[in-house]
Amino acid sequence: MRTVGVVIVAISLMAVAPGAAVGAGGTDDGSAGSLADPENDVIGWENGYWYNESISVDQRDGLTDAERRAYVGRAMARVEKLRDKEFKRNVTVEALPRAEYQRLVRVQAQRQFGPAQRAWENQVWEALFAVDETTDAVREQVEIRTKRVAGFYLPGTDSIYTVTDRQGSLVVDNATLVHELVHALQDQHVGLTSESLRAETMDGRRGQEGLVEGEATLVEKLYTRRCGDEWECVTTPGPEPPRAPYSGGPLPDYNLAMQVASIQPYSDGPAYVAAQVDATNESVGNWSRLDYQQPPVSSEQIIESERTVDPPPTLRIGALPANGWKLFGKQGVNGSQTVGEAGIYTMFWYQGRADDNRVIPWRRFESPDQGSFDEFNYTSVPSDGWANDRLWPVRNGERRGYVWRTAWDTAEDAREFQRAYRELLAGRNATKVGPNTWVIDRGGFGDAFHVVRDGKTVTVVNGPTVGALDDVRPSVTVTARARG
Numbered sequence: 001m002r003t004v005g006v007v008i009v010a011i012s013l014m015a016v017a018p019g020a021a022v023g024a025g026g027t028d029d030g031s032a033g034s035l036a037d038p039e040n041d042v043i044g045w046e047n048g049y050w051y052n053e054s055i056s057v058d059q060r061d062g063l064t065d066a067e068r069r070a071y072v073g074r075a076m077a078r079v080e081k082l083r084d085k086e087f088k089r090n091v092t093v094e095a096l097p098r099a100e101y102q103r104l105v106r107v108q109a110q111r112q113f114g115p116a117q118r119a120w121e122n123q124v125w126e127a128l129f130a131v132d133e134t135t136d137a138v139r140e141q142v143e144i145r146t147k148r149v150a151g152f153y154l155p156g157t158d159s160i161y162t163v164t165d166r167q168g169s170l171v172v173d174n175a176t177l178v179h180e181l182v183h184a185l186q187d188q189h190v191g192l193t194s195e196s197l198r199a200e201t202m203d204g205r206r207g208q209e210g211l212v213e214g215e216a217t218l219v220e221k222l223y224t225r226r227c228g229d230e231w232e233c234v235t236t237p238g239p240e241p242p243r244a245p246y247s248g249g250p251l252p253d254y255n256l257a258m259q260v261a262s263i264q265p266y267s268d269g270p271a272y273v274a275a276q277v278d279a280t281n282e283s284v285g286n287w288s289r290l291d292y293q294q295p296p297v298s299s300e301q302i303i304e305s306e307r308t309v310d311p312p313p314t315l316r317i318g319a320l321p322a323n324g325w326k327l328f329g330k331q332g333v334n335g336s337q338t339v340g341e342a343g344i345y346t347m348f349w350y351q352g353r354a355d356d357n358r359v360i361p362w363r364r365f366e367s368p369d370q371g372s373f374d375e376f377n378y379t380s381v382p383s384d385g386w387a388n389d390r391l392w393p394v395r396n397g398e399r400r401g402y403v404w405r406t407a408w409d410t411a412e413d414a415r416e417f418q419r420a421y422r423e424l425l426a427g428r429n430a431t432k433v434g435p436n437t438w439v440i441d442r443g444g445f446g447d448a449f450h451v452v453r454d455g456k457t458v459t460v461v462n463g464p465t466v467g468a469l470d471d472v473r474p475s476v477t478v479t480a481r482a483r484g
Contacts (some may be wrong), residue, residue: 035053041086045077045080046077049072049076049077051231052196054072056070057070057234059235059237062168062170063170064169068093071172072091074183075177075178078178079223082284083219092158093170094170095164095168095171096161096162096164096167097164101149105142105145109141116328120328120332120337121141122136123400126402127268127391128261129424130255130347132444132445143255144255148259150163150241155183155191156193158184160177160184172236172238174224174227178206183212186212186215186292196293201340202337203338203341203368204338205325206340206342207297212269212295213265214273214302216237217266218432221373225281244256246365247366256350256353260376261343263375264303266377267368267374267375267376268370271373272370273290276290298341299340299343312407315405315407317403317405321394321444322471324397324471325401327392328394331393335391336392337390337393340389341388342388344383344417345380349362351424355428359423360420382417382421384413385408385416387407388407391404394472399464403462403472404458404459404460407457410456411456414453417458418453421460422438422459428445429441434478436450436467437451437479438451449462449466450469450473461473
């Protein structure tokens, strides 16, 4: 999740959800190992430990230096064995108190996001009905990362930090350690800050993270599935962390829509990578098939890993906003954002989960559709068939709006999205006031909407009033009935 602030942009994070395998005991069941060291460094041996060697580690009082060396050394050897690749350098693991981590994230967010960037972000997430006009989208993103992150790897430093609530002691579960060790291995061989892994849009980042996080999460799953039967594994004291309440009940104190959008690469990425390398629970065919020079460019490629994806069609805004309305300039890609198939799915999913606005069968989210390595289901009728989208936030003083153009594989796909979007508006008590034009009178999403389909393209124009719509996008003609 390379998103918020200098600290976050530079690092790869391990979120608590979709859920790491966490033990409930205290020690590795084996005794200290006595296997002979090889003459040269080989795959499956690292820092004096073989991948199948027993170690004596008890985390109930935190890790001593000796326990940390044994735990990390054997974990590195196991990552080598599973990934069939040698670490070039040693990797350190340090504890970072959550309070300090939270402070760093918030300070860096304040430095990165000025008023214009915050307003632009707000419009993007408001367009997805994830935050309303009274909510700061950047603050919501920061809250997720300060509350839902277990650890991270800092590229270029060979250092892993585990975010801890235990003052002065290091405790790290197997899943987090292995996940971040894979990122260290990736960084040592392909460079996680390389040009090929720099995306300009939200959807582009999710495509690339589907590869980067997908590989790390796949190795993590291969590792934890061997714990208990094939391998002895260090357990983590205490209860498992709570899962995010995706299936119902009270909403959490963080933005669940943003959470669902951000974990999509962790959910679908392992199945995507497994398909690339022919992985099963027992073996992996060929890791060399992973191409970090030409990574996926969209969440669609990760969601539909078995499907050949065509290049996205070009989308332009058309006539620029008029009469005082203007784009945000340098934000995003020439003022636009691409939310992608994952973003559109999340928009419809959140309506059902948060507001009982059942545009799609939202409870199917927890029914994976891509095999044993998949975590959640990001497919739905109105989001499938996505080909491209561009969302242009616009402003006029303190007034806000946007133009959102979506392209689809077929005209029927476009009709399905248009129909679902109209159902979304209806579920929010929107009133139709003219051809293709609706108004939400009350609440944090109170605005005017113009929704029109042209073949395989659907365009949504948003403004504070019906009268503002043809200024936000002068190429549309909006006719509204007089309203008593």
